[in-house]
Amino acid sequence: MLGEAWSYQNAENLCQLITLGQTMSEQNTYILVIDDDKGFRDLVGDLLKSRGYEVVLARSAKEATAAMEAKRPGLAVVDYRLPEVDGMTWITKVREQDDTLPIVLCTGNWCDQKTFNWLRNILKVSQVIQKPIVPELFLHTLENIIPPPADAPPSPIEEDTGSFKIQPVLDSAQVEESLEQIEKMLADESTYPEEIERLKKLKRRIETQNAIKKARETFIKTLPDAWGEVTIAVKRARENPRNLRLLQDAMGVAHKVKGTAGSYGFTKVGQFAERIEDFLITVDPHTETEQEVIWAEVIRCVVEGTQIVESIAREQGTAEDTHKLPSISCLAVTPEGAYPGPLKGAAQDANCELDMVGSSVGAIVKFGKQEYDSALIDLALDTTSGRFQLARELRQAAKRSIPLCFVNSKEESYTQADIVYGGASVFLDGDVTRGNLSEAMQIMTVAGQMRRPRVLCVDDDPLLSGFVESVLIPAGIKVRSLNEPIVILDVMNEFQPDLLLLDVIMPGLTGYEVCRLLKSHDEWKQVPVIFLTSKSDSEGKRAAFTAGGTDFLSKPVLVDELLSRVKAHMSKTLSEVSTRVDPQSKVLTHQALATECEQLINLCGQQSQSLSMGIVSIVDFEELDTLYGSFSAEHVVGKLGELLKERFRAEDLRGRLEDGKFAIILAGEPVDTVNQVFELLKEDWQKMWFPSARGNEFQTALTFSTAEFPLEGDNFEKLRDYALRGLKNRSVLS
Amino acid sequence: MTSAAHIKQVLLVDDDQNIRTLAQMGLEGLTDWKVDLAASGAEAISKATELQPDLIILDVMMPGMDGPTTLSELRKVDSLNSIPVIFMTAKAQTHEVELYQKMGAKGIITKPFDPMTLPDDIQGILTKS
Numbered sequence: 001m002l003g004e005a006w007s008y009q010n011a012e013n014l015c016q017l018i019t020l021g022q023t024m025s026e027q028n029t030y031i032l033v034i035d036d037d038k039g040f041r042d043l044v045g046d047l048l049k050s051r052g053y054e055v056v057l058a059r060s061a062k063e064a065t066a067a068m069e070a071k072r073p074g075l076a077v078v079d080y081r082l083p084e085v086d087g088m089t090w091i092t093k094v095r096e097q098d099d100t101l102p103i104v105l106c107t108g109n110w111c112d113q114k115t116f117n118w119l120r121n122i123l124k125v126s127q128v129i130q131k132p133i134v135p136e137l138f139l140h141t142l143e144n145i146i147p148p149p150a151d152a153p154p155s156p157i158e159e160d161t162g163s164f165k166i167q168p169v170l171d172s173a174q175v176e177e178s179l180e181q182i183e184k185m186l187a188d189e190s191t192y193p194e195e196i197e198r199l200k201k202l203k204r205r206i207e208t209q210n211a212i213k214k215a216r217e218t219f220i221k222t223l224p225d226a227w228g229e230v231t232i233a234v235k236r237a238r239e240n241p242r243n244l245r246l247l248q249d250a251m252g253v254a255h256k257v258k259g260t261a262g263s264y265g266f267t268k269v270g271q272f273a274e275r276i277e278d279f280l281i282t283v284d285p286h287t288e289t290e291q292e293v294i295w296a297e298v299i300r301c302v303v304e305g306t307q308i309v310e311s312i313a314r315e316q317g318t319a320e321d322t323h324k325l326p327s328i329s330c331l332a333v334t335p336e337g338a339y340p341g342p343l344k345g346a347a348q349d350a351n352c353e354l355d356m357v358g359s360s361v362g363a364i365v366k367f368g369k370q371e372y373d374s375a376l377i378d379l380a381l382d383t384t385s386g387r388f389q390l391a392r393e394l395r396q397a398a399k400r401s402i403p404l405c406f407v408n409s410k411e412e413s414y415t416q417a418d419i420v421y422g423g424a425s426v427f428l429d430g431d432v433t434r435g436n437l438s439e440a441m442q443i444m445t446v447a448g449q450m451r452r453p454r455v456l457c458v459d460d461d462p463l464l465s466g467f468v469e470s471v472l473i474p475a476g477i478k479v480r481s482l483n484e485p486i487v488i489l490d491v492m493n494e495f496q497p498d499l500l501l502l503d504v505i506m507p508g509l510t511g512y513e514v515c516r517l518l519k520s521h522d523e524w525k526q527v528p529v530i531f532l533t534s535k536s537d538s539e540g541k542r543a544a545f546t547a548g549g550t551d552f553l554s555k556p557v558l559v560d561e562l563l564s565r566v567k568a569h570m571s572k573t574l575s576e577v578s579t580r581v582d583p584q585s586k587v588l589t590h591q592a593l594a595t596e597c598e599q600l601i602n603l604c605g606q607q608s609q610s611l612s613m614g615i616v617s618i619v620d621f622e623e624l625d626t627l628y629g630s631f632s633a634e635h636v637v638g639k640l641g642e643l644l645k646e647r648f649r650a651e652d653l654r655g656r657l658e659d660g661k662f663a664i665i666l667a668g669e670p671v672d673t674v675n676q677v678f679e680l681l682k683e684d685w686q687k688m689w690f691p692s693a694r695g696n697e698f699q700t701a702l703t704f705s706t707a708e709f710p711l712e713g714d715n716f717e718k719l720r721d722y723a724l725r726g727l728k729n730r731s732v733l734s
Numbered sequence: 735m736t737s738a739a740h741i742k743q744v745l746l747v748d749d750d751q752n753i754r755t756l757a758q759m760g761l762e763g764l765t766d767w768k769v770d771l772a773a774s775g776a777e778a779i780s781k782a783t784e785l786q787p788d789l790i791i792l793d794v795m796m797p798g799m800d801g802p803t804t805l806s807e808l809r810k811v812d813s814l815n816s817i818p819v820i821f822m823t824a825k826a827q828t829h830e831v832e833l834y835q836k837m838g839a840k841g842i843i844t845k846p847f848d849p850m851t852l853p854d855d856i857q858g859i860l861t862k863s
Contacts, residue, residue, distance in 0.1 A: 208763025212849050215759060219752055259824035262846020270846050651823045
């Protein structure tokens with residue numbers, strides 16, 4: 001009955017299990033583990049046994065099949081890579097006969113969407129888990145699939161009141177709250193004496209860790225200087241190869257940073273310092289041989305260390321400075337070697353995080369990968385199809401109307417309407433200097449301050465994501481729902497969320513796995529993750545924190561709790577967000593537009609500036625659905641909203657008045673500009689085709705009208721009504 | 735001979751202020767020990783004479799009088815002779831550990847250290863020896 005390859009030992013195990021199985025209750029807590037790696041097998045085996053499961057270990061698909069024939073397990077843990085027959089093939093075979101056996105697949109690689117869908121939908125794999133596994137999370141995931149036997153020994157997790165709880169509490173900036181809670185418990189007379197001892201200890205730990213955290217912040221400020229000392233000392237030693245004292249100095253400084261930075265938790269910096277010290281020890285001032293190789297290594301460590309120290313200092317700086325100085329990141333798209341000096345100087349003056357690229361294609365690629373708050377475009381590089389097309393493409397990539405600065409280095413002639421429509425908050429004509437570049441960056445900083453915070457909600461339950469949206473969107477937060485966690489990285493890149501809400505239990509992948517993946521990527525490490533869990537017991541909490549979560553919310557989620565947790569963890573304050581966005585067009589709603597417009601009118605009034613409103617109306621909007629099929633109108637509205645956001649300056653207002661009517665508001669511009677701008681808008685719009693239900697494509701026409709402050713009205717309503725009247729009198733089709 | 739339970743007063747010697755701050759925070763925050771600080775070997779000897787601490791934690795690499803020199807100086811003074819000393823060093827190769835133990839140190843704390851586990855590490859060393 002058993003295959004030839006079936007080892008004696010395993011067979012013996014199996015016999016024992018079969019006997020055990022007869023005395024077991026109906027619940028099948030027998031787990032089959034298939035992996036060719038003995039270390040992994042044993043680890044998983046011990047883990048599962050510790051929770052009372054019966055385990056049988058198999059080294060190959062063949063052994064596994066034999067074990068299956070002997071007794072059907074309640075769950076199989078399968079390695080993706082197995083000798084001879086791989087994990088997926090084995091599962092496929094199993095499924096031919098057994099459609100219900102829960103299977104957990106362990107893999108060393110994050111699989112692609114196609115494979116994942118195959119695994120989950122066709123092979124019905126319950127969960128895919130990343131190797132190396134985190135024991136607690138692994139157990140937790142498995143226990144969700146088949147609960148441990150009722151008489152299982154208590155989880156070792158419970159006993160440990162160690163650092164895991166404290167760290168997340170501190171990270172979530174709730175130190176005060178948790179200390180208060182502890183005080184309350186201490187004051188409570190019904191608390192047991194042993195409990196009091198434990199709480200007092202916990203309190204001390206929290207307080208100590210909090211103090212250390214503050215000391216760390218102070219230390220960060222001195223870190224660049226300390227590393228600078230290392231750099232200088234290494235440089236001196238390098239320049240005077242025969243000076244033993246300078247060499248020892250360099251070793252000494254590196255040695256110190258190694259101990260200090262490491263102790264303050266900057267492990268990487270400490271490691272580079274250690275490597276520098278280790279290499280320096282091997283430097284022999286009396287010989288010439290192979291010295292260059294050693295020095296090259298030392299220099300490399302210095303350079304890499306510098307980068308890390310800089311990024312640490314920068315992070316710290318931005319975290320602290322957000323309240324004082326707004327900082328902005330900017331991508332400068334300029335011909336190779338053009339004015340880099342003034343650009344860098346200006347970036348320094350304007351507290352701007354500058355990145356440079358030498359081609360329009362490079363710029364689009366960079367925008368796809370990273371989020372920039374603004375862009376500076378030398379029009380010499382705007383060579384793609386159509387005028388200011390690069391600006392539009394960058395905004396498409398950024399998915400918002402980032403502030404732009406154009407540099408007219410070829411000194412071509414542009415009208416004010418060109419500049420406004422192209423989206424330049426700043427237009428630099430002629431000479432480019434540190435002074436005017438810095439001013440441009442400052443203007444863009446002001447123009448770009450309207451970024452809305454974003455939350456990504458990862459949950460397989462559309463009802464829950466809908467609920468999350470209904471709570472967060474009215475609070476001014478942009479929400480994206482993701483029901484397919486496997487594509488998380490793509491969505492992260494595209495959406496750039498400020499915070500993640502992550503469901504723990506999802507088919508195929510647990511939230512823990514998703515979180516672990518994110519935490520392994522440098523660019524997403526910092527994004528706070530709040531787990532949504534149906535378990536509020538300590539194991540669930542612990543697992544959430546072990547996986548790298550910042551906080552967790554128990555289901556059912558309460559409105560107030562959701563909002564306050566999200567707000568608490570969001571790095572950017574939400575109080576500044578006053579905009580409300582129309583869901584179809586993604587531009588301001590009528591109400592929001594009115595509020596913002598009134599503010600602009602006040603400002604222009606004070607400065608005796610003009611302000612113009614332009615209304616754009618989609619012709620025959622009400623007929624679109626009838627003519628071209630359901631959702632045609634919605635689609636057109638969406639596209640017009642996109643175009644309005646890709647064009648115009650960041651500070652210009654775009655809003656949807658009703659149905660097919662949109663308004664744009666340009667401060668400081670006369671109606672003449674608006675009229676010319678409309679010509680440009682018409683050009684863009686004429687290139688746009690929409691799919692109809694019949695399969696062919698259609699176009700729509702736009703009509704325009706304008707109103708100017710203060711001539712035609714001194715508030716939003718009057719201007720709007722004036723322009724709307726103008727619209728009725730027009731019958732111009734584009 | 736010495737157990738952690740008897741410790742009331744600790745003297746921590748390190749030339750790096752950042753390290754002194756961090757270690758003191760961990761020790762005073764998590765234990766009931768009183769931790770005094772010295773920034774050099776010379777200061778360590780005068781403070782030790784004055785305070786008569788129950789434990790001295792001594793950095794190995796210090797400018798001027800280094801850790802091992804300070805230890806041998808301490809051993810020369812009758813009143814300081816029996817105070818247990820633990821070294822702190824970023825370099826802890828096996829032969830060094832042996833060397834320091836021969837000199838009479840109770841053990842070694844390796845840098846970088848975790849301030850949150852420092853008290854436990856020290857207790858571990860004292861229990862072992």
